[in-house]
Amino acid sequence: MENVIRNRTERKKEETRRKIIAVAMELFNERGYARTTVDQVAEGADVAKGTIFNHFPSKEAIVAEYVRRNARETGAEAVNLLKELPDTRSRLTALLQRSLEWFDKNLNRDVLKVYIVYMLQRSLETVKNRGMRSGFNNILEPIVRMGQEAGEIRPDISAEELSNHLEWISASVMILWLAYPEKPLSDIIEREVDLFLNGAFDRRVHEGCFCRVIDKEQTAFFTKKNGHRHNKT
Amino acid sequence: MENVIRNRTERKKEETRRKIIAVAMELFNERGYARTTVDQVAEGADVAKGTIFNHFPSKEAIVAEYVRRNARETGAEAVNLLKELPDTRSRLTALLQRSLEWFDKNLNRDVLKVYIVYMLQRSLETVKNRGMRSGFNNILEPIVRMGQEAGEIRPDISAEELSNHLEWISASVMILWLAYPEKPLSDIIEREVDLFLNGAFDRRVHEGCFCRVIDKEQTAFFTKKNGHRHNKT
């Protein structure tokens, strides 16, 4: 209903949006975000400046929409791929790896920074508003939910809140990655994912009774057997 | 050496900075951030607009400096107070509680949002540069270090990285707090601190061997909350 482009009006509208995004992204990646003016984009896309702000609330929003569109395209496929993976740790690691590689390929550093800041800013306005979430959050939440259903992730915090928390951790990963380009990306990701899953407490003394990487089946078994103290409604 | 104001030049400079901050904060809190123009601040402080941008890189930076100055004043005292507390959990909880209460008392909501976004933005530029960190990070790092020295916090990740991670979690707390003003602040803080310390793995089956992790109150808190949040549609 919404995804189908109904008639010529819609098609034309979509076409201008598409062109604005295409021209803008090319200019941003080529000359840099700051050195590209909205007027230049307007000229390149052959529309009035007003038209651009008709479609996008701000210059940064063009970048965000570019990313969002790509996430839409590949999002469903990504969720399916993630389902194949054995546990939450591997799913999160894979998702972050995949996403950051995409960013690396498609956005300049300074454009990426703009994107990150804009998304954080928007999350300030939209934590409550589920419809307006970033594409990222839409993938994080299913992952958390899967983990909870498998008994791997604690059920006392809702998937919504956990994925929100995860979104911030993802931002942290991106920023570390930008700040330390010489460090292998996989190291940063593994570390932050581990911190998310295991927390900051020192667990070495307990290693005997608690293995970091939980065997999924076993946990599921335990949870099913005697894990109903916090009666879930 | 640096903190001492040497001569009249320095004193005058400091005086204009002080006046700009004072006038700006009063106007921001009174009429709102967006509805206050830099020209109005300049007029109120009786300086040229250029002078303001001479002292502050941007409008938001005035807010940041206001917060930083206050953090400087009370920072050392805060660290001492935190040393008195028994463990990392109580220190983090106290710090967040204290900070957010200060924000609540001293900044309008919209001014606070501006501050948060600006700090996140800056952290993009300054993760590496320890000298330019936010006042917050300067308190978080000692807390983590204390925890590591006490064998409470895992030593395999550096205090620097952990406190960086914590800074993002703090941002998450602030945003949740802004988004859900009806929820008790302490609930939000406790939850996020717990998530930081214990991680997202489900540990219920292992409770027997994690005496320091979960106490009765905490469990009660989770159970109580659980019923509330999950039922909501």
Added chain:
DNA sequence: TGCTAAAATGAACTAAGTCCAATTATTAAC
């Protein structure tokens, strides 16, 4: 064909932030 509604336009406007040459105040040297 003509009517309606959506989209695009252009132009004037506001406000943040930059730039820079001229001016003023402060310090230090003689």
Added chain:
DNA sequence: GTTAATAATTGGACTTAGTTCATTTTAGCA
């Protein structure tokens, strides 16, 4: 006390993001 060097301030012109709105263009529909 005069003066040269230095640092802070000023004002004004400029750029750019973003707003506003009246007008025009375009497509849909009957």
